[in-house]
Amino acid sequence: MSINEKVKVIPCSGMGKVFGLMAREAALRTVGQLCPDKAETMCLAYVVTGDAEAEAGIDGKPCITIDGCPKMCSAKSVAIIGGDIKEEFKVLDIMKEHKGAQPGTATELTTDGWTIVDKIAATLHERVQQIHGEGR
Amino acid sequence: MAEELKIGVVSCSGEDCLGGTISRLATRKMLDEVRPDKTVTICLPLFLAGGQEERMFAKTFPTIAVDGCNKACAKRATEKYSGKVNGTILVSDIIGDTVSESAALSTRDVTAEHQTMVDKVAAEITKQFDAILNANSKNQAGSTATSCGCSCSGGCG
Numbered sequence: 058m059s060i061n062e063k064v065k066v067i068p069c070s071g072m073g074k075v076f077g078l079m080a081r082e083a084a085l086r087t088v089g090q091l092c093p094d095k096a097e098t099m100c101l102a103y104v105v106t107g108d109a110e111a112e113a114g115i116d117g118k119p120c121i122t123i124d125g126c127p128k129m130c131s132a133k134s135v136a137i138i139g140g141d142i143k144e145e146f147k148v149l150d151i152m153k154e155h156k157g158a159q160p161g162t163a164t165e166l167t168t169d170g171w172t173i174v175d176k177i178a179a180t181l182h183e184r185v186q187q188i189h190g191e192g193r
Numbered sequence: 194m195a196e197e198l199k200i201g202v203v204s205c206s207g208e209d210c211l212g213g214t215i216s217r218l219a220t221r222k223m224l225d226e227v228r229p230d231k232t233v234t235i236c237l238p239l240f241l242a243g244g245q246e247e248r249m250f251a252k253t254f255p256t257i258a259v260d261g262c263n264k265a266c267a268k269r270a271t272e273k274y275s276g277k278v279n280g281t282i283l284v285s286d287i288i289g290d291t292v293s294e295s296a297a298l299s300t301r302d303v304t305a306e307h308q309t310m311v312d313k314v315a316a317e318i319t320k321q322f323d324a325i326l327n328a329n330s331k332n333q334a335g336s337t338a339t340s341c342g343c344s345c346s347g348g349c350g
């Protein structure tokens with residue numbers, strides 16, 4: 058990757074599940090606040106359309122996917138379109154470290170939910186920095 | 194007794210712009226508040242990442258696609274992998290292109306102004322939703338009437 062190339066952080070769309078919303082919120086925090094100069098996102102729905110422009114934006118590009126459930130929509134869709142997946146995060150796995158936490162619903166997160174989102178975002182941030190470092 | 198009709202509302206994922214966020218929140222509002230017993234949804238990427246069952250969605254349920262911007266990913270992806278949609282909502286037509294194209298929003302930062310946008314979009318979805326429900330119940334009534342063997346379109350009996 059070139060020094061200026063941003064890492065694509067792509068969450069699943071997660072309309073139906075709280076873990077999907079957490080994936081999205083963690084990605085938004087990472088690309089919007091933690092490292093906007095090194096990371097960006099792309100609409101997964103756009104990736105799914107398979108448009109030439111979407112493909113050009115992903116094909117061979119460094120990507121981190123973040124999925125809410127075992128169906129792994131983001132990782133699978135990004136792989137199909139040729140993204141260079143550096144890391145696949147699963148919110149479900151991360152939740153195992155937070156037994157008993159009540160993160161909220163697919164519409165709204167609780168304080169527990171936001172705390173975990175911020176932790177996930179910090180991990181994403183760290184990984185983006187590493188990937189960027191590797192590209193130099 | 195006929196099975197109760199449910200309607201699919203499928204939102205684009207919309208990570209890239211405010212229109213996408215509003216699209217998601219309006220879809221959630223349909224599921225949570227407006228028509229909770231009659232609305233079903235699916236994560237749009239499952240059309241690609243899932244299997245045959247997921248691809249039957251738009252054939253099983255009359256479906257409204259809700260899109261944040263004119264790339265219309267929900268409509269296009271649904272029609273590519275699942276089936277023709279019965280209704281479409283373009284959030285940018287309702288809240289304006291410029292607002293719609295501004296940065297995606299965390300649900301942490303939703304303001305009363307954003308909530309008004311969500312309500313407007315949900316109202317548009319509801320209009321299409323109820324039109325589909327009404328058309329469907331008329332069809333059901335129509336098919337019952339046809340079975341009477343006359344050409345009354347359900348007006349007799």
Ligand code: SF4
Binds near residue numbers: 208212213262267
């Ligand atoms: S319709 Fe626009 S906002 Fe929605 S997923 Fe596609 S590109 Fe993103």
